[in-house]
Structure formats: C-alpha cells, structure tokens
Amino acid sequence: MAPLQTSQQTGTPLSPAELSYLHTSLTLTPPIRPDSRTPTQFRPLVAESDILPSTNGSARMIWGDGGECVVGVKAEVERNSATSVGPRDWIEINVEVSGQRDDDAFLGMTVAESLLVPGSGVLERLVLGERFHWKVFVDILLLAPPLSHPATLLTLTTYLALRNTFLPKLISEVVEDPVFDDDWDNALPLYPVGKIPPPITLLVVNVGENIFFDPTREELSAGDVVLAVSICGKKVVGVRTLEGGSGGVGRAVVKRVIKESCEVAEEVFSNLNSVGEGD
Amino acid sequence: MPISILPPQPAQYLLPPDPDSDRENEKVVLDEDGDFVRMISTPRKRSKAIPIVTPGEIVTSDPQWMRGHGTCLMRGRDSAVDGDDSDVNKLLSVKPLRARYTPEIGDLVVGRIAEVQSKRWKVDINSTLMAHLLLSSINLPGGILRKRTSTDELQIRSFFSEGDLLVAEVQSLFQDGAASLHTRSLKYGKLRNGYFLKVKAGGIVRGKSHIVTLEAANGAGEVDVILGVNGYVWVSKKVTLQAPPGGESITRLEEEASEAIYSNVNEDIAPVTRREIARVGNCVRAMVRWNVRVDEEVLNAVYLSALELEEMGFTEEGGSSNGPECLEGEVGRRAVEAGMERVREANSKARGMVE
Amino acid sequence: MTDRRRINGPLEGTIPPVFLTSSTHKSIIKRSPTTLRKIFLKTGLTPPATGSAFLELPTPSTHSTPTLKLTSSVYGPRPLPSSTTFSSNARLTAELKFSPFSTPGRRRGYIRDGVERDLSAQLSIALGKSVAVGKYPKSAIDVFVSVLDCEGGLGDAGDEAGGGVDVGLMSVLATAISCASAAIADAGIECFDLVAGGVAGLVLEQGGVVEEDRVEKSLEVGQDSDDARRGMRKNGKVTLVLDPSPIDGYIILAAAAVGYMAARDELTLVWTKGSMGWDGDSTDEVERIVDGAITASTGVRLVINEAVKERLLLGLKEMGLIRGKAVSGDGDAAMS
Numbered sequence: 001m002a003p004l005q006t007s008q009q010t011g012t013p014l015s016p017a018e019l020s021y022l023h024t025s026l027t028l029t030p031p032i033r034p035d036s037r038t039p040t041q042f043r044p045l046v047a048e049s050d051i052l053p054s055t056n057g058s059a060r061m062i063w064g065d066g067g068e069c070v071v072g073v074k075a076e077v078e079r080n081s082a083t084s085v086g087p088r089d090w091i092e093i094n095v096e097v098s099g100q101r102d103d104d105a106f107l108g109m110t111v112a113e114s115l116l117v118p119g120s121g122v123l124e125r126l127v128l129g130e131r132f133h134w135k136v137f138v139d140i141l142l143l144a145p146p147l148s149h150p151a152t153l154l155t156l157t158t159y160l161a162l163r164n165t166f167l168p169k170l171i172s173e174v175v176e177d178p179v180f181d182d183d184w185d186n187a188l189p190l191y192p193v194g195k196i197p198p199p200i201t202l203l204v205v206n207v208g209e210n211i212f213f214d215p216t217r218e219e220l221s222a223g224d225v226v227l228a229v230s231i232c233g234k235k236v237v238g239v240r241t242l243e244g245g246s247g248g249v250g251r252a253v254v255k256r257v258i259k260e261s262c263e264v265a266e267e268v269f270s271n272l273n274s275v276g277e278g279d
Numbered sequence: 280m281p282i283s284i285l286p287p288q289p290a291q292y293l294l295p296p297d298p299d300s301d302r303e304n305e306k307v308v309l310d311e312d313g314d315f316v317r318m319i320s321t322p323r324k325r326s327k328a329i330p331i332v333t334p335g336e337i338v339t340s341d342p343q344w345m346r347g348h349g350t351c352l353m354r355g356r357d358s359a360v361d362g363d364d365s366d367v368n369k370l371l372s373v374k375p376l377r378a379r380y381t382p383e384i385g386d387l388v389v390g391r392i393a394e395v396q397s398k399r400w401k402v403d404i405n406s407t408l409m410a411h412l413l414l415s416s417i418n419l420p421g422g423i424l425r426k427r428t429s430t431d432e433l434q435i436r437s438f439f440s441e442g443d444l445l446v447a448e449v450q451s452l453f454q455d456g457a458a459s460l461h462t463r464s465l466k467y468g469k470l471r472n473g474y475f476l477k478v479k480a481g482g483i484v485r486g487k488s489h490i491v492t493l494e495a496a497n498g499a500g501e502v503d504v505i506l507g508v509n510g511y512v513w514v515s516k517k518v519t520l521q522a523p524p525g526g527e528s529i530t531r532l533e534e535e536a537s538e539a540i541y542s543n544v545n546e547d548i549a550p551v552t553r554r555e556i557a558r559v560g561n562c563v564r565a566m567v568r569w570n571v572r573v574d575e576e577v578l579n580a581v582y583l584s585a586l587e588l589e590e591m592g593f594t595e596e597g598g599s600s601n602g603p604e605c606l607e608g609e610v611g612r613r614a615v616e617a618g619m620e621r622v623r624e625a626n627s628k629a630r631g632m633v634e
Numbered sequence: 635m636t637d638r639r640r641i642n643g644p645l646e647g648t649i650p651p652v653f654l655t656s657s658t659h660k661s662i663i664k665r666s667p668t669t670l671r672k673i674f675l676k677t678g679l680t681p682p683a684t685g686s687a688f689l690e691l692p693t694p695s696t697h698s699t700p701t702l703k704l705t706s707s708v709y710g711p712r713p714l715p716s717s718t719t720f721s722s723n724a725r726l727t728a729e730l731k732f733s734p735f736s737t738p739g740r741r742r743g744y745i746r747d748g749v750e751r752d753l754s755a756q757l758s759i760a761l762g763k764s765v766a767v768g769k770y771p772k773s774a775i776d777v778f779v780s781v782l783d784c785e786g787g788l789g790d791a792g793d794e795a796g797g798g799v800d801v802g803l804m805s806v807l808a809t810a811i812s813c814a815s816a817a818i819a820d821a822g823i824e825c826f827d828l829v830a831g832g833v834a835g836l837v838l839e840q841g842g843v844v845e846e847d848r849v850e851k852s853l854e855v856g857q858d859s860d861d862a863r864r865g866m867r868k869n870g871k872v873t874l875v876l877d878p879s880p881i882d883g884y885i886i887l888a889a890a891a892v893g894y895m896a897a898r899d900e901l902t903l904v905w906t907k908g909s910m911g912w913d914g915d916s917t918d919e920v921e922r923i924v925d926g927a928i929t930a931s932t933g934v935r936l937v938i939n940e941a942v943k944e945r946l947l948l949g950l951k952e953m954g955l956i957r958g959k960a961v962s963g964d965g966d967a968a969m970s
Contacts, residue, residue, distance in 0.1 A: 034474055241902070255920075
C-alpha cells in the first residue's frame, strides 16, 4: 500500500554517501542546506488569485520545485436533509492529482481536518434560513505534484482561494425559500477580514537538533521525522506525522517545531494576504 | 524574509544573445521559450533567417539532401521534432531544442543505479531508456587487469547498489538507442564527498572538459564539479590520492585506489567547504534557470560574481535574513548577468591580445 | 464508488433504527481525568500468524457497555514477491480495517475508505520506526489490525460531535499502535523499542467539576460553544484528560495522540487536533496535550510489557523450562 505516490518514496533511493553528506551538513550549527537557504526560508513561489470566473473563489500557485496547484471553490444551495444531520458535510473537499488514477483521499482528509476545526465559525456563515444552507465544494487540482510533500502547496492554494471566496447576499426572510441579491458587489466574503482565517499547513523536517521549513526531497529523506503543522490564525490546530524520515523525535524538538511554526506562519499569512493587492 | 510570494510574470529572457561571441561561425537564435541556442550558421540561403522548424513543416524539396535524424520523407523532407536544423555536407537533420538527453558515444554522464541485474546494472541517466553498465566494463578492485570471476557476479551489490551515483562515459549505443557505459578509468566510478543536483539536459554544454576544478573561496580548498552532459551534476570536495608511505610503485598505488573505489564513506569535509559546495550548486542552478548554458569558463565567472555579490552585501529588498550564499530569484539573475559580463570582457581582452 | 461484485443494499431509504439511549451508558463508573481505563491485552491468539494480539478496553465490560476491541496479527518477515524491486530493508506495511459491524449506527462498507487508509498510513509510520528493518533485507512484514468494536462514533457525518473534536479516531489509532506493537513483539521481530499509543485531551472545567453532558443540537453547536469558549475561558479552567473516550461526553477542545517509545524517549507519531479558544498563545497547550498523551502511553507501555512477558513465561512453563513460578490468572494484564 502506498498512500502517497507523490512523496519522496517514488524512484530510487539516495546513495549512502549522498545521504551521509546531507545529514552531516544539516546537523551542523549553523546548518548548511543544499541550496544555502536559512532553516526558515522558503523557496520563492508564484501565486495568483481569482483566476476562474465561473467559481466563487479560485487561486493558482506554483511551488519552488515545480509543483502546480489550482483550487476552485463553488457554492450551491442545498436543502437541509434529515439523513445527514451535521453541518460537517457542508464543505466538501476533493483532491485530484493529475496523472494518478485514484483521487487522493488521504490528502483531502488532511486538508479537511484542519479546515473543519471546530469553533472557526465558517459553518455558521453557510446557514441560509431554517431549511437551506450553502454547500461549498472545494476542488483541488494538483496539476504537477511537487517532489516534496504536496500538503503545503495544497493548503496555501486553498487558503488563497477561500480568502477570495464570496457568496451572494441573502435577501429573503429566514423561513422563506432563499432569494439572493443580484448585485455581485454586495456578495459577502466566506472568510471576512477580522474573523478566523482558513488554516494552512506547513511542512517541517527535523534533522538532529535542527528543524527546517519547506524541505526539498533530499532533505526529507535525510531527516528524522517529517511533521505537518496546521495553523489557523495564530493557533496550531493540528500536527501530523508524515511518511519519511528514519527515526523518532524527542519531545523537546516537537515543542520547538510548534513554536517556530507559529512564527513562520505569521510571515506566510501576511505574504499570502498581499497576493493580488499589488496589481 | 522566510517566504516570498511573487505574482506570475511572463517568461523572462535574461540575456540578449551576445553579439560578439568568440565563436564566429556561430549564430545565436532565440526561440519562443526564451532558450537560446548556438548553432552553426548554414551556407543555405533559405534557413538563414529562422532555422527553427516545427513538426510537419517542409524543410526542403530539393532531392540533393540526405535525410538525417528528426526528419522524415513525405513528398519532400520535413521535420518530426521541434527544433533547429543543422546540416553537415548534404545530410539534413533536425535536433530538438529541449528534450530528454540523447546519449552519444564519448559523453561523460553522471548516473544513478536504478536496478541491479545478474551481470549488469541499469543506470538512470535522464535519457529515454535506462543505460546499461556491464560488470565487465567497470574497474574491479585489485588492479585493472584482473579477470572477472563468478565471485564478482555474486557480490555485484558490493560495487554498486540501488541509488548509488557514478560518473561514467558512454561506450557504445545499442540498437534501440540505449547507452552502454564504462567506468574503466580512475576518473570514473562511484561518487562521494559531495552533493548531487539535476538540471535540464540541454543546460550543460557538450564541451572539451566536463570535470571542472574550482578554486573555492574562503579557504575551502578545491571543489570538483562534474558536469554530466545529461544534466546531472555532481559537486564535491576535490580528493587527491595520497601516495602510500614508503614510495611504492605506481601499480601498488592503483591497487590501493581501486580498493577504495567502491567505499560509501565520505571523508571529513569542513563546514566552509560544504558551504562553497552549496554555492557552486546554486550557481549551476541559477545559470540554467536564467538560460545560460553551463561550461567551465562561464561557471568560473559566475562563481566569482556570486562571491563578489555576497561581499557587496547585495540582497533583495528586505531579504536580509536570506542565507548569504542563496542564489534564488533576483540575486541569482544578478550573479549570472555579472558572470556573463565577465566572460565577455575576458573574450574581448583575449581578442585584443591576438590582434 | 460502489462495489459491483457485491449485492448492495438499497441506495436510499434505510435509516438506521434509533434506539433510546439506555441508562447503562451513563452508569459507567466515573474515573478521574488522569486515570486510564483498564486494558485487557493478550498476545498469541491467532495461531497461523507469526505474532498476534487482542486488545480490549475498558475491561471488565458488560455486554451493553461500548468497548474498543481490536485484534492485530503480524505476518513475516517473509520474502518479498519476486516482482518487487530490491530493498535492503524490510518493508513494513500496516493495514487497519474496521469491521462492518464495528460502529454504532451506520454499517461500514468492505471497501477501504479514506479514514481507513489514513489510519493505516499513520499506523505504519508509527510502527516502522521501532522495528529494526535493516536486519531483514528483501523481506516484508505485514501488520493487520482489525477493529471489531469501536465505542461511540468515529466522527462520521451525522455523528454528533458536541462542538469539540472527536477523539474516536485518535483512540482507535493509539490502541491500534499498542496492540500491533504487542503483536510485533510476539512475532519475535527485532525492535529498537516498543511503541505504545496514548491519547490526551483538554476539556473545560467549571467550578471544579469537569463539565459533562453538554451535547447540544448540532446546528447551534458551533456558535454556542464558541461563545462558551470565550466566556468560560475567563472563569473556567482547562483540565487535561488522559485517555478520553467519546462516550464520556466531554467536550474536548484539543486532543493529541502519540506513538511513544518509552525506553528511547522518542516520539514516532504525533497527531493533534483542535485548539483552545482563538486568543492567546497556543504552543503551551499543544505541549500540554502532547505531554499528557506521553503520560498516557507510558501507562499503556507497562501493560504491553506485562502482556508480552506473561505470554513468554506461559510458553516456557508449558515446555517445562520454568517450574513453580505460576503465572497469575489467564494472562491478562490490567492497569488502573
């Protein structure tokens, strides 16, 4: 069973000499990454939002190692049904990796888990009166899977798309069938400014005492443990261990990973929010 | 700044094709992708303006031409692959501008073992087909002239195992275009003490020497760069073979060396050397990123420019927290441009000397 | 996707019967937040497998109490099929499967769904780092865990989460890790250390009593508990609960599951969910639940050690190598 064809396990392994060179370089203080980045530095990436006119929100992003991802968000009005009680399935996330036959349910789960974190207040904004609600479809299309783990690419693109998602304004009463404002300018954002933003997931790898953000494929295979840290606003809302790496990790390292992720995420958020403002 | 998110931009053409190239009989052509290629200017009148053809295009209807690679016969001749056409005497062939690596006899390549079979290895050399490395075409430990035995066959994994990197030369080509490699020279063999990187196959110039030794800055010693024609590059610390104490014969030295050929253990590499190795790797990557083909001269120049840029403290706006050796984005472009300028200066100076 | 090889039930129209909640659910002996449930763990129950284990919690149980029951079997190391490429390490694969009847309410299908694939992947990550895979080149170790019964829901659509995060999946994963670890030890496979799984969660406490039974209707939940969070953060206290169960009725705001190698003091798996409130610093609370989960897994580890040892002694005794030293009971180890 290979849950992630897109991870570093595809292809042949690195040679022992190569691995030991990488491992030693990365455990030095200060560490030397193969491309001379600092531990918290990301590879430059290209992003744009609002690219698909037929969606409620969309974004596209090209990752440093060639991964490319497009996200489209569509919203439909749905009647509250008796069989599916919870508002949990009001947001549906699909991940399609092009070139791979099976949809990657695993990746979708990672995104969904952080997106549906309780208390974020998104689900309340989807309520349309007593009998109807919005159903939001987030379709993630991974055009070119990156060499490293795609979780970060997916969540950053999803973040951008959701930040730019607008739902038409409801003008009918609570008990009536929903009627919407025709004027697109009056549409309401799904994630208003000032409320809790959508989450992002950062990939962190630890090698000895050092931790690295945005690891490349080689760094992933030389690392001890690969963690995906989901961050929503200023809070860590989820940590997951990913495939890859070769050993266990001390708890002190986990704590450092969480602490530094929060700091780095703040920077990432402010950069993401400025996408599209420049032009 | 830990992260920089850029808006999408149209493809950037880094350098205008240099007008005073030292290779006089060459012409530089810029194609749509922003790649520029050097090609021999043809005596033919028709193709002087745009020697780039597209599939299906009729190249010539003149019956005096012979049909070469990448062309096929319809009523006239037309090209099958996208690329520039060149002709040698009356042979007309079309080469793709950007494709996977096509091995040619004598090429120096860097490869990675993908599969071990009973008497041979399959080697990934970024080509359409896996290359073969026969057990009989490697140097066996214990002297070059040793006979291959069945014991060697049994312990084939002790020489090269899956994932191992090696540098080799293309010895011959099979009928289907797959390459057969050999490592029967002390220059070739297993790679250690360094870092592997991959660029596109066309990024490396097929030139005279592919093993470049750079005098690294900051007291890092010498750094070897192996520029595989297939786009695989190996940057490592230069390791010199030490003569054993007692001044033994040269054959003894060879034996000693060949014993160590297949070791997987790196030597001690100082952090400063590691840093320079990373910088050289960044230079190669930046050059290919900005459409400059890599050869010894240009690599040397770009490396020096990168060092200079660091000294000048050039960083992107607000990018003060970047690693000093990092050549991503704009910094890389500056370094490559400065390097190309340096090459041009050197060329014009050399020409002045000749005159 | 439906499985065409099976006869599927009607597409629509069957609603699972809704039973009145019996009072037995509420009559579970209340345990303090830091007490772990008693675990029944026995190894070597599946003779054809190289190693196997059965885990039940809580024990003792009556037939009406919801329990978590898992069996795990380990096959291997056995040779890799010839079609696969050479591997100098053993390949460890883990597969976790829910029985169709394991969940209350809706029946689970036979086809592996996303939840199962996700848990399987996490299970193999957690176990892979403890087994000395380098000792077994060119071989495969297959671990199968099947969940026979899982208490409460698994956070499926339709389950009432009560405004918090679900710990159902987390406790399934953590017990699966412990159970599979015991099975690996039973199989005699060389390991660096045994991995034990532990879960901990943070709940709000009010007036000294851990708040319970705050299960509201799903629609109001989000807003309500959000307000509740903000309000109660001032007067309420946050309590750490070890080994929380979905049927305890806590509203869990954040939870963590870990795979922990106690002897090496290393984590092989970290999985956290949820967060406390939206203001303030979150790093310390994540630290707190991870530490809590480690404490829980240390407790579980003692049970695994005991169960593995007892099985071994039992075997030795049967062969007549050890005399006199009686093994207590029928080999079950309990921990309170």
